[in-house]
Amino acid sequence: MDNKLEQAVKQICDECGNDRTRIMDIVIALQKSQGCVSSQAMDLIAKQVNAHRVEVEGVVSFYAFLSKDPKGKVVIRVCTDVVDRMKGVNEVGQAFQAELGIGLGETTEDGNITLEHTPCIGMCDQAPAALINDEVFTNLSEDKAKAIVQALKKDADPKKISIELGDGNNANELVKSEVKNNICKKGEIIFADNESGAGLKKALELAPADVIKEIKESKLRGRGGAGFPTGLKWDFASKAEGDQKYVLCNADEGEPGTFKDRVLLTERYDLLFEGMTITGYAIGANAGVIYLRGEYAYLRAFLENKLVERRDKNLLGKNVLGKDGFDFDIRIQMGAGAYVCGEETALISSCEGMRGDPKNRPPFPAQKGYLGCPTVVNNVETLSIVTRIMEKGAAWFTGIGTEASAGTKILSISGDCEAPGVYEFPIGIKIEDLLKEVKAENAQAVLIGGPAGQIISATEFNRYICFDDLATGGAIVIFGAQRNILEIVNEYMDFFIEENCGYCTPCRVGNVLLKQRLEKIISGKGEKADLDYLQDLGDSVILTSRCGLGQTSPNPILTTLKNFRSLYEGLIKVEKDIMEPTFDVKAALNDAETVAERQSVIY
Secondary structure, eight states: OHHHHHHHHHHHHHTTTTOGHHHHHHHHHHHHHHSOOOOOHHHHHHHHHHHHHHHHHHHHHSSOOOOOOOOEEEEEEOOOOHHHHHTHHHHHHHHHHHHHHHTTTTTTTTTTTEEEEESSOSSGGGGGGGEETTEEEESOOOOHHHHHHHHHOOOOOGGGOOOOOSSSGGSSTOOOOOOOOEEEOOOSSSSSSSTHHHHHHHHHHHHHHHHHHHHHHHTTTTTTSSOOOOOOHHHHHSSSSHHHHHEEEOOOOOOOOOEEEHHHHHHOOHHHHHHOOOOOHTOOEEEEEEEGGGGGGGGHHHHHHHHHHHHHTTTTTTTGGOOOOHHHHHHEEEEOOOOOGGGGGEEEEHHHSSSOOOOOSSSTTTTTGGSOOOOEEEHHHHHHHHHHHHOOOHHHHHTTTTTSSEEEEEEEESOSSSOEEEEOOOOOOOOHHHHTTTTTTTTEEEEETTTTSSSGGGGGGBOOOSSSSSSSSSEEEEEETTHHHHHHHHHHHHHHHHSSHHHHHHHHHHHHHHHHHHHHHHOOOHHHHHHHHHHHHHHHHHHHSSSSHHHHHTTHHHHHHHHSSSHHHSSSSSOOOOOOOOOOHHTTTHHHHHHHOOOOOOO
8 A cells, every 4th residue: 555645545535534525625636736536546535535536436437637547747738629620629729739749649758748639728819729737738839839838848836937918817826827817897786886886785784585585586687698587496495394504606617618707706706605695595504615716716715815805804704794693604625627527416426536528307407406505506607686776776687688688698709809818798789789899890700609509691691699599508609601511510520429428329429429420411321311310310309408508519510500591501512313113122022921921121
């Protein structure tokens, strides 16, 4: 037995209270200190926290940032999202490979540097980008990639690489990142000036039921894309049986093309923390968890420090703001690279120290969620808006946006436009007006809501972003006239195949079959029947998949079949001299069926 490893495991487990539900924190910490979570380490962890060995290995094998086998002291993860490819990441990746002398998925001979690719890391507005350990490097070029490798060969610490610090809190001593906020448009709600603590003070002056009533009257709907009424979700949780309740913040924005939460966490963290506290008061919860995606680990120390500051001001902790009996605190739970954990029940599984497998519903989280207790799960933007509603009132909020879709929407806009970045628009903005705002008037297509959403053509640019028309969690990717839409669709299908949890057959197998048939068409070997096949199989995957990932994964194909059908039809092989079948298989089998006394099955 390796004594050093045994001591390291024991120390990390002790720091996590030897808590079975903190396995995620344990394996992430061990990966960071040891470079992997070895088979021996898994045995030690299982024994220390009284878990089954298979449970520990299930976690390690599930998340992309965890590994059973050793990786280099430095892991370079090059983002190969569609937008990064549009901005030249293939050339950047080749520069990394050439300078390191290894291929993707390999480690240098000295064991110091591992090179990998990864899906969207939330930097599409400054692509190409890469994660080097937890540090983010943006606006990469071939020369910059070579310079980074040369610096790492001299000192294998990415924090020591010379960079120009980004704006706002990106330059904070606890962040020190070259990431830029790129806030291009400030609206009336999220990016407007506000007084820290004002919304919470007003909430605590009301009864919890009245806070829920105010949120209901505001018509606030969840900003994750589905648009479920926030007040109704809170009402369910507040009335659910259970002495212990929880507030979970979904800060795992893994949808390719989205990065708004990155900016909200960096610059509007107070709105988020306050919104979680208000939610806790309203539903009777005393604990909150922020599930922070692994790609945003560079913000963790900064956010932890801001939580400490709020505790010092009595905005968190016991008897918040002097409200006798109202205790509420927040902890940060790190993710480790799994897109499916953006689905709320998969997120809950991950917070519980398990694989990010979606749970069956019902029961819904509001009745039985985190650790089996009533739980409200809202995303960063929704919880931030809650603070402003309590500060300014429901009537103020409903006066912005449309009658059916109140408020503003934060959009992450990238791709073929001159001004990529974060925009706060009143809900109800027309697509053609949005394109003018971001200087992208020559677009042939716009992806609304990421690949899980829909790709629309220029004929639909007169539509509106709102819950009654084009609903979106926030990701908007613009494709210019030079882009091959079907190749982009193919890349998005790759993403869904890579990121599904593997639990249910329709999603695990169906997406592979969809991609295979799409590639047949792209190669020029497609037949007219293949279009019907794609439609039927896509509909089946949506209908029969277990969670939201599978229920949206065929959308890149299905929405382009609808909106760009001519692109598919233009690739269908048409034979002028098609031979008509003259052989009647049913007639030929008549005699044999008579002898066998049964009907043949013909496929």
